[in-house]
Amino acid sequence: xxxxxxxxxxxxxxxxxxxxxxxxxxxxxxxxxxxxxxxxxxxxxxxxxxxxxxxxxxxxxxxxxxxxxxxxxxxxxxxxxxxxxxxxxxxxxxxxxxxxxxxxxxxxxxxxxxxxxxxxxxxxxxxxxxxxxxxxxxxxxxxxxxxxxxxxxxxxxxxxxxxxxxxxxxxxxxxxxxxxxxxxxxxxxxxxxxxxxxxxxxxxxxxxxxxxxxxxxxxxxxxxxxxxxxxxxxxxxxxxxxxxxxxxxxxxxxxxxxxxxxxxxxxxxxxxxxxxxxxxxxxxxxxxxxxxxxxxxxxxxxxxxxxxx
Amino acid sequence: xxxxxxxxxxxxxxxxxxxxxxxxxxxxxxxxxxxxxxxxxxxxxxxxxxxxxxxxxxxxxxxxxxxxxxxxxxxxxxxxxxxxxxxxxxxxxxxxxxxxxxxxxxxxxxxxxxxxxxxxxxxxxxxxxxxxxxxxxxxxxxxxxxxxxxxxxxxxxxxxxxxxxxxxxxxxxxxxxxxxxxxxxxxxxxxxxxxxxxxxxxxxxxxxxxxxxxxxxxxxxxxxxxxxxxxxxxxxxxxxxxxxxxxxxxxxxxxxxxxxxxxxxxxxxxxxxxxxxxxxxxxxxxxxxxxxxxxxxxxxxxxxxxxxxxxx
Numbered sequence: 001x002x003x004x005x006x007x008x009x010x011x012x013x014x015x016x017x018x019x020x021x022x023x024x025x026x027x028x029x030x031x032x033x034x035x036x037x038x039x040x041x042x043x044x045x046x047x048x049x050x051x052x053x054x055x056x057x058x059x060x061x062x063x064x065x066x067x068x069x070x071x072x073x074x075x076x077x078x079x080x081x082x083x084x085x086x087x088x089x090x091x092x093x094x095x096x097x098x099x100x101x102x103x104x105x106x107x108x109x110x111x112x113x114x115x116x117x118x119x120x121x122x123x124x125x126x127x128x129x130x131x132x133x134x135x136x137x138x139x140x141x142x143x144x145x146x147x148x149x150x151x152x153x154x155x156x157x158x159x160x161x162x163x164x165x166x167x168x169x170x171x172x173x174x175x176x177x178x179x180x181x182x183x184x185x186x187x188x189x190x191x192x193x194x195x196x197x198x199x200x201x202x203x204x205x206x207x208x209x210x211x212x213x214x215x216x217x218x219x220x221x222x223x224x225x226x227x228x229x230x231x232x233x234x235x236x237x238x239x240x241x242x243x244x245x246x247x248x249x250x251x252x253x254x255x256x257x258x259x260x261x262x263x264x265x266x267x268x269x270x271x272x273x274x275x276x277x278x279x280x281x282x283x284x285x286x287x288x289x290x291x292x293x294x295x296x297x298x299x300x301x302x303x304x305x306x307x308x309x
Numbered sequence: 310x311x312x313x314x315x316x317x318x319x320x321x322x323x324x325x326x327x328x329x330x331x332x333x334x335x336x337x338x339x340x341x342x343x344x345x346x347x348x349x350x351x352x353x354x355x356x357x358x359x360x361x362x363x364x365x366x367x368x369x370x371x372x373x374x375x376x377x378x379x380x381x382x383x384x385x386x387x388x389x390x391x392x393x394x395x396x397x398x399x400x401x402x403x404x405x406x407x408x409x410x411x412x413x414x415x416x417x418x419x420x421x422x423x424x425x426x427x428x429x430x431x432x433x434x435x436x437x438x439x440x441x442x443x444x445x446x447x448x449x450x451x452x453x454x455x456x457x458x459x460x461x462x463x464x465x466x467x468x469x470x471x472x473x474x475x476x477x478x479x480x481x482x483x484x485x486x487x488x489x490x491x492x493x494x495x496x497x498x499x500x501x502x503x504x505x506x507x508x509x510x511x512x513x514x515x516x517x518x519x520x521x522x523x524x525x526x527x528x529x530x531x532x533x534x535x536x537x538x539x540x541x542x543x544x545x546x547x548x549x550x551x552x553x554x555x556x557x558x559x560x561x562x563x564x565x566x567x568x569x570x571x572x573x574x575x576x577x578x579x580x581x582x583x584x585x586x587x588x589x590x591x592x593x594x595x596x597x598x599x600x601x602x603x604x605x606x607x608x609x610x611x612x613x614x615x616x617x618x619x620x621x
Contacts, residue, residue, distance in 0.1 A: 053582075083582025085591070093586075108585050170473050175558070176390040177583035177590060192391070198568050200475060201558035203579050207459070214464065215473055 044074025045268045051080075051087015051100035052179060054205075054223065055257045058126060058289050059100060062276050065285070072275070075268055084108065084179045091260050092116045097269055099260040102128070102179025104303045120260040123273050126282075126291035128223050129254035130184055131241035133209075133231040135218040140164040142235040149189050151219060154196035159217060171199035172211050172220035178203060183255040184221050186305060188236060221253075225290020243292060249299035249307055256301070257291065360602065366592055367599030370396070374589040381596055387560035387576070389590040396593045400562045402600065404572040407477050408552060409545035412484035413492075417538045419485075420492030421527075424534075427493075428500040429522055440497060447490035455554035458483035463555055472567030475557040480572070483551050488541035495537030499530045532615045539615065543608035547601065549574035573597045 049059055056079060063077035082090075084101040088108050091099030099120070101108065109117040132143060140163055143151075150156040151169055159167045173193060174181035185192055195201070200215075202208050205226045212220040213230040220231075224241060227233055233241060236253060245251035259276070261269050275281060282293035300308045370376045376396050384397020423443065427435025462482050467474030503526060511521040527534070549572075557569025558579055577594050584591040 081582075083584075085584040085586075086582050089586040110588075113585065113588065175579040175583065176388070177580045179583065195388070195560050197559065197561045198473070198563070199557075199559050200473065200569050201560075201571075201579065202554075203583075207554060210459065211475075215467070 042074055043072065043268050043271055046076045046078065047098065047268055047272055048078045048080070048096045049098035049100060049259065049272075050082055050090050050096040052084045052102045052257065053081040054102050054128060054180065055100045055126070055259075056081045058257070058285060058291060059259075059276070061285050061289065062281055063272075065281070066272060066275050069275075072271060075271065077272060085177065088120070088260065091262055092120060094262065097261065097266075098272070101258045101260060102255060103182050104256075104258065105260055106303045107182065119262055121262075121264060123259045123261065123265070123277070124256040124294050125259050125273070125276050126257040126286050127246070127254050127294055127297055128183075128225075128257055128291050129241055129243075129246045129251065130180065130188070130221050130223055131227060131233045131253070132188070132219065132221050132236060133212050133227065133233055134220075135212055135214075135216055136230075136232050137216055138164050138167065138219075138232065140234060141232070142238055144237055145188070145190065148236075149191055152185075152189060152193035152196075153191070154194050154199075167217040170215050170218040171196055172208050172215070172218050173199050173201050174208070175201050175203055179255075180205075180221070180223070184253065187255070188221070188253040223290065246292060247296050247298050249297075249309075254292070256294070363595060363598050363602050366595035368596075370589065370592040370596045374592055376589070376593065376596075381593070382600075385562065389580075389593060394589060396589075396596075398573070398576075398593075398597055398600070400560050401571050401573045401576045401597060403562050404477065404480075404556065404570045405546055405574070405601075405604075407570075408480040408484055408556070408572055409542045411477065411481035412488055412545045413538050413542045415481065415485035416489045416492050416541060420489050420537065420541075421496050421534055423493050424496035424500055425522060425526070427497055429518070429526065435497075440494075443490050443493050446486070447494075451487065451548060451551040452554075454483050454487050455551035458551060458555040466567060470567045472565060473557070473569065474567065475555055475569055476563060476565070476567045477556065477570050478566035480552045480556040480570075481545075483555055484545040484548060487548060487551060488545050491541040491544055492537040495540065496530075496534050499533030499537070500526065502533075503530060532618045536612050536615045539608055539611050543605060546604055546608070547574065549578045553578055573601050577601075 049063070060079045063079050066072055066077055067075065080096075084103060085108060087096065087099035087101050088105055089099075090096035092109075099105075105117040105120045105122065106114075109115075132148065134140065138159055140159060143162060147156070147162045151162070152171060152173070156162060157169055159165055159169055173195070174184075176195065181193070200211060200218075202211060205222055208220050209222055209226055209228075209231060212218045212222075222231070224243075235241075236251065239245050239251045241251050241253070246254050259273060261273075265273055277294070279295075282295060286293050298309065302308075370381070371378055381396050381398050382402070383399055384395060385399055386395040386397045387400060388395040423439070427439050431439075458479055462479050463474040465474075466472075466476075466479055466482075470478075507525055507529065508521055511525045512518075516524065552572055553575035556572060556575060558571045558575050559569035560571050560576065561569075563570040577597050580590065581594050584594065
């Protein structure tokens with residue numbers, strides 16, 4: 001009985017190893033193929049773009065158009081979500097060709113991993129702006145930076161302290177690792193927010209909107225594309241979060257959407273990145289999905305937040 | 310069961326090879342053996358790989374990143390992105406236990422009583438109509454439960470109790486609905502498997518139906534009923550999405566049942582995608598997963614223990 005089992009196990013190990021071996025060779029011939037066809041006129045191969053869920057809808061929509069384009073018929077683009085951290089990890093590790101991220105790679109890869117960020121090449125494909133939103137029952141329509149800091153660090157817990165009625169403030173924040181939260185903290189607060197006792201944390205913008213619109217006294221922040229009349233948008237330091245104020249740099253709470261490649265992009269990657277930054281896409285799909293085209297921005301910002309005109 | 314297999318094997322070994330392979334049933338025997346062994350091997354390898362992966366990542370928090378085990382299990386502050394990162398997971402552990410225990414407390418009486426009704430009081434109607442309906446509940450995806458929780462349970466709680474509506478109460482109500490089919494199905498099976506003689510003996514002695522149910526039926530099947538509750542609890546413990554939508558996810562031990570809290574699973578799902586593999590924050594999330602995994606093992610052991618008691 002035992003001997004039989006041993007034979008079975010040995011047999012299966014051999015099959016398993018053989019399967020692994022054949023898979024590897026399959027992959028290597030594949031890459032060789034794509035390498036050789038690259039030199040030919042028509043590009044062919046496959047691309048995997050993964051990461052940020054905030055950028056995912058845009059990349060998905062553009063990839064569909066891209067694949068329908070006769071010029072790029074040989075290229076298949078796959079788009080996956082998973083979050084900015086996943087995108088950067090996978091592009092850095094070579095599992096994905098393009099890593100989508102809401103924040104600069106330098107902000108994600110810190111300390112021991114700092115070298116990994118240097119290998120990655122940044123391609124900024126869109127700008128996303130965020131607005132502070134509150135529940136409709138709150139009679140406040142402007143908040144200063146200091147007031148926002150006080151609210152999001154738990155110093156102010158009642159709306160009457162910032163000019164509203166006597167009502168408890170419910171914070172609807174994002175998880176501490178979220179790119180949206182990092183952008184909001186960096187450009188709206190200038191400091192880190194606290195996970196205040198009793199505050200809510202949600203990752204999905206849809207849920208944040210629902211909770212802010214339904215919870216009395218709630219405050220949160222949303223990308224402009226999610227704004228509608230179920231929530232109330234407040235001014236930041238007296239400035240409305242309109243596209244005009246954002247492109248001129250008057251309204252500071254915005255961030256680039258990044259698509260990272262490891263090293264300079266390959267021909268296929270370059271074809272796709274050129275396509276997504278082309279005017280045809282920037283002025284159509286990017287605007288349609290609520291982002292702001294990178295080319296429209298009259299100001300530029302680097303990793304450290306320095307703004308240049 | 311063992312006997313024929315051994316005899317068969319002997320025949321294969323003693324007889325000449327051509328003769329043995331000529332017999333179709335011998336080949337069938339071997340194909341079956343290899344196939345089933347292959348299946349179990351895949352399962353074992355998968356389980357082994359998961360345990361290895363989660364442990365290697367989860368333990369790296371302590372050995373590579375130097376977070377203390379006591380600090381993780383007993384710490385009250387979870388601030389992985391703070392200037393001084395703090396990894397205190399006690400609020401999550403507390404949240405997971407309180408939601409699943411409360412959910413079990415709510416679902417267990419409901420499920421058991423429903424099972425009693427379906428098997429003892431109206432067995433025909435129960436088996437044909439009620440049981441399939443309850444089993445339907447098990448097929449509803451968790452995101453639907455979460456959305457219903459967010460759209461119905463949270464506003465109702467907000468209207469009745471002070472607070473935001475979200476929190477441990479909302480989480481455990483949603484979970485109790487989700488584990489109800491597990492508890493009910495196992496309880497129904499246990500009650501239906503009860504030997505008729507026991508009940509008939511009780512009736513023969515002049516006991517009423519109610520006396521029979523709570524003096525004979527329930528005590529005899531108690532270990533099986535508890536198995537259902539424990540399995541339900543382990544499902545509640547591992548459920549992520551639905552809870553995450555209604556609990557609020559604030560990394561604090563709440564002051565009331567209606568204040569934002571967090572569970573192990575919701576902490577993992579919220580941050581896992583946003584953190585970089587190999588960073589301390591990411592490893593700490595794997596440590597939370599390791600805690601979850603060990604809790605699952607504990608639940609499995611409890612179930613085995615109850616089952617063994619049941620057999621006696």
